[in-house]
Amino acid sequence: MAKLAFIVFAMMLVFSPSKEHTAQAQSDDSIVNIRFMETTDIHVNLVNYDYYQDSPTNEYGLAMTATHIKQARAEAENSMLFDNGDLIQGNPLGDYTARNGLEEGEVHPVYKAMNLLDYDTGNIGNHEFNYGIDYLQEAIDDANFPYVNANVYHDDGDDDPSNDEHFFEPYKIIPKQVTDTNGNTQTVDVGVIGFTPPQITQWDQSHLEGEVITKDIYKTAQKYIPIMQEEGADVIVAVPHSGLGSTDLKEREENATYNLTQIEGIDAILFGHAHEVFPSDSFEGIPGVDLEKGTINGVPSVEAGYWGNHLGIVDLKLQKNGENWDVIDSSSQVRAVFDEETGEGLVEPDQEILDAVSEDHQATLDYIRSEVGQTTSPIYSYFALVKDDPSVQIVSDAQKWYTEKAVQGTEYEGMPILSAAAPFKAGGRSGPGYYTHISEGPIAIKNVADLYVYPNTLKVVKLTGEQIDDWLEMSAGQFNQVNSNADGEQSLVDSDFSTYNFDIIDGVTYEVDVTEPPRYSNDGELINPDANRIKNLSYNGEPVADGQEFLVATNNYRAGGGGNFPNLDGSQVVLSPQMENRQVIIEYIQDNGTIDPSADGNWSFASIDGDPQLTFQSSPDAQEFIGDHEDISYIGEGADGFAKYGIDLSKTEPVTLESVKQSVADFKESGDVQHPLAVKLTNKLRQAEHHLDKGHQQQAIKKAEDFLKHLNNNGMAKFITDDAKETLSNEGETLVENLQ
Numbered sequence: 001m002a003k004l005a006f007i008v009f010a011m012m013l014v015f016s017p018s019k020e021h022t023a024q025a026q027s028d029d030s031i032v033n034i035r036f037m038e039t040t041d042i043h044v045n046l047v048n049y050d051y052y053q054d055s056p057t058n059e060y061g062l063a064m065t066a067t068h069i070k071q072a073r074a075e076a077e078n079s080m081l082f083d084n085g086d087l088i089q090g091n092p093l094g095d096y097t098a099r100n101g102l103e104e105g106e107v108h109p110v111y112k113a114m115n116l117l118d119y120d121t122g123n124i125g126n127h128e129f130n131y132g133i134d135y136l137q138e139a140i141d142d143a144n145f146p147y148v149n150a151n152v153y154h155d156d157g158d159d160d161p162s163n164d165e166h167f168f169e170p171y172k173i174i175p176k177q178v179t180d181t182n183g184n185t186q187t188v189d190v191g192v193i194g195f196t197p198p199q200i201t202q203w204d205q206s207h208l209e210g211e212v213i214t215k216d217i218y219k220t221a222q223k224y225i226p227i228m229q230e231e232g233a234d235v236i237v238a239v240p241h242s243g244l245g246s247t248d249l250k251e252r253e254e255n256a257t258y259n260l261t262q263i264e265g266i267d268a269i270l271f272g273h274a275h276e277v278f279p280s281d282s283f284e285g286i287p288g289v290d291l292e293k294g295t296i297n298g299v300p301s302v303e304a305g306y307w308g309n310h311l312g313i314v315d316l317k318l319q320k321n322g323e324n325w326d327v328i329d330s331s332s333q334v335r336a337v338f339d340e341e342t343g344e345g346l347v348e349p350d351q352e353i354l355d356a357v358s359e360d361h362q363a364t365l366d367y368i369r370s371e372v373g374q375t376t377s378p379i380y381s382y383f384a385l386v387k388d389d390p391s392v393q394i395v396s397d398a399q400k401w402y403t404e405k406a407v408q409g410t411e412y413e414g415m416p417i418l419s420a421a422a423p424f425k426a427g428g429r430s431g432p433g434y435y436t437h438i439s440e441g442p443i444a445i446k447n448v449a450d451l452y453v454y455p456n457t458l459k460v461v462k463l464t465g466e467q468i469d470d471w472l473e474m475s476a477g478q479f480n481q482v483n484s485n486a487d488g489e490q491s492l493v494d495s496d497f498s499t500y501n502f503d504i505i506d507g508v509t510y511e512v513d514v515t516e517p518p519r520y521s522n523d524g525e526l527i528n529p530d531a532n533r534i535k536n537l538s539y540n541g542e543p544v545a546d547g548q549e550f551l552v553a554t555n556n557y558r559a560g561g562g563g564n565f566p567n568l569d570g571s572q573v574v575l576s577p578q579m580e581n582r583q584v585i586i587e588y589i590q591d592n593g594t595i596d597p598s599a600d601g602n603w604s605f606a607s608i609d610g611d612p613q614l615t616f617q618s619s620p621d622a623q624e625f626i627g628d629h630e631d632i633s634y635i636g637e638g639a640d641g642f643a644k645y646g647i648d649l650s651k652t653e654p655v656t657l658e659s660v661k662q663s664v665a666d667f668k669e670s671g672d673v674q675h676p677l678a679v680k681l682t683n684k685l686r687q688a689e690h691h692l693d694k695g696h697q698q699q700a701i702k703k704a705e706d707f708l709k710h711l712n713n714n715g716m717a718k719f720i721t722d723d724a725k726e727t728l729s730n731e732g733e734t735l736v737e738n739l740q
Helices: 002-015 019-028 062-075 092-100 109-114 133-140 217-230 351-356 358-368 390-406 445-451 465-478 581-592 620-628 657-670 677-693 697-711 714-719 722-739
Strands: 031-039 079-083 121-123 152-154 171-179 185-195 212-214 235-240 268-271 299-304 310-321 324-336 371-375 417-421 441-444 458-464 489-491 504-506 509-512 534-539 549-555 573-575 603-605 613-618 632-637 643-647
Touching: 031 062, 031 171, 031 185, 031 235, 031 268, 031 299, 062 079, 062 109, 062 310, 062 351, 092 358, 092 445, 109 133, 109 351, 121 185, 121 235, 171 217, 185 217, 217 235, 268 310, 299 324, 351 358, 358 445, 371 581, 390 417, 390 445, 390 458, 390 504, 390 549, 390 581, 441 445, 445 581, 458 465, 465 504, 465 534, 465 549, 620 632, 620 643, 657 677, 657 722, 677 697, 677 714, 677 722, 697 722
Parallel strands: 031 079, 079 121, 185 235, 235 268, 268 299, 417 549, 489 613, 509 603
Antiparallel strands: 031 310, 152 212, 171 185, 299 310, 310 324, 371 441, 417 504, 458 549, 458 573, 509 534, 613 643, 632 643
């Protein structure tokens, strides 16, 4: 019995697992649920407040997102929070803070707020560089979370990529303590890598030249994902400040997220930059996109909108596989802070965030409310994509005014000066509330910031007439090609074309023929070399010659190649006044005291044969100004809170002396204009015609004006019907304008 007992005891020692082996067996099938949350493109919108309208809003703001963050964090056993950049620039609070500068140890308002939310990591966006590298480094110095970015490097100037050093830490591997579904504590090593558009060296050339270089997002990821795996990353989260982009692989792609999903080893992607929401219906039909699952080519992904209007969430289910963790399931979602259908906020703002930045917020309000001048008429951008527009006109006028002073005493004095400006707030992806509307009367700093929402600096480029034409051809990509003989509605405006790339060049006159195809794609690729949308390009009434040279006032983004416009890559810049475009506008208004921002009509659409039903979207509020535009009509409700409008581009007969004479004769025959008024009107038109034949232009204009005086003489009211008077008044006024 003693021997038997010894044998049994010995067998128990051999075949019973040790305590260490038991723990390993339990962990082999451990399940961990982990939640990754994303904010992106906050653009200093910390408070739920619209600084341009100077009123509270429930549509956006980190204070609103913070409530979602805390709720989403409470729902998950394990979670991490990331920010994807474009954080310190974008509204008057950001500009005010940058203008005052940051003292050593002074905390930027965004970090006063974000340090309360326990972020795990941040990525660098392109707009982080807008105020310069020194300011950026001083700002992020007070973040209590690390930053990563893998494709920005120090410019060492030696053209040897093998020894390039990262400007930021390229990635981090965070040992995250988690609790599995059995209640056991586990460690998941989470690798985080960030990217920014390589085009920052063009867009902010004045700040970055000689300081940093950038590399391709996709190739950088290809290099570092395997390295992160070798260094022990169990899960890799890519945080590209980059939109979805093309399904094709392109060198130095600005929007490269789709390409990243094809790199093995990336387990989740939190992307941004494009101010879009993923998953959402706007991505429907793209190869490899599963909107129900929230994946792109099988990779769980999310894009959390902009300005804090959404929180992005990726949930992963991990299973322990030996020493590794495998992703066995996932889901992605976005949580909005605002219900567009009801017009109500979905959460309350977080008071802790509001309190943290209350002093900065109030100082910004005091700043934006200071007056700089007066306007004699409203400034609005409701029709900026289909008409020469007052909100663009004032920007162009200011840039031209400043450039005329800047060239004095230089070799460029006396050269013809043009000015290029685009409608920054014209709806689009930012929604039906994203328009400029400044009432007649005082103009304050907040209104100037509303006109020019970016902290760009003025640049002056020298180009030929042929290059100006090319610039305008690229800009004309704003419009879809119109079939003049087609039945049914046709959308005039290409919603995929960024409105900030729709440059109007003032100082020349031209027409846009939308029956022609675009010469360039939205990315600047030459797709129809023989296309010619720009017609009758003229300067001072004479056709612009291909070799004729001009100076064009623009901004650093466009001059440096932003938007991929032909012939613009930074090398054409001849003057860099180091003056913000916004400050140029302020000084222009202050210098004039009172301004008239009315558009000068230097561009228009070429008339179209046929009568196609052309439509476009704008704010419902645009109906207030339809009376100023005879060719625009209100149709009804549009999609996503917009309103639908129609525009008539059909060919109309020009108003001439002969056509007005014929109108008078027709009304006389119908009895709508009676003797003696008919005689007086006919005589004035004949006298104008006589002066015009003799080459006496001013006398002809005077007789046309006399025609209007007789028409509006109270004593003649009984000799004309109201309808005839209205028609002849409109024709007479147009005639005077044409003669002038």
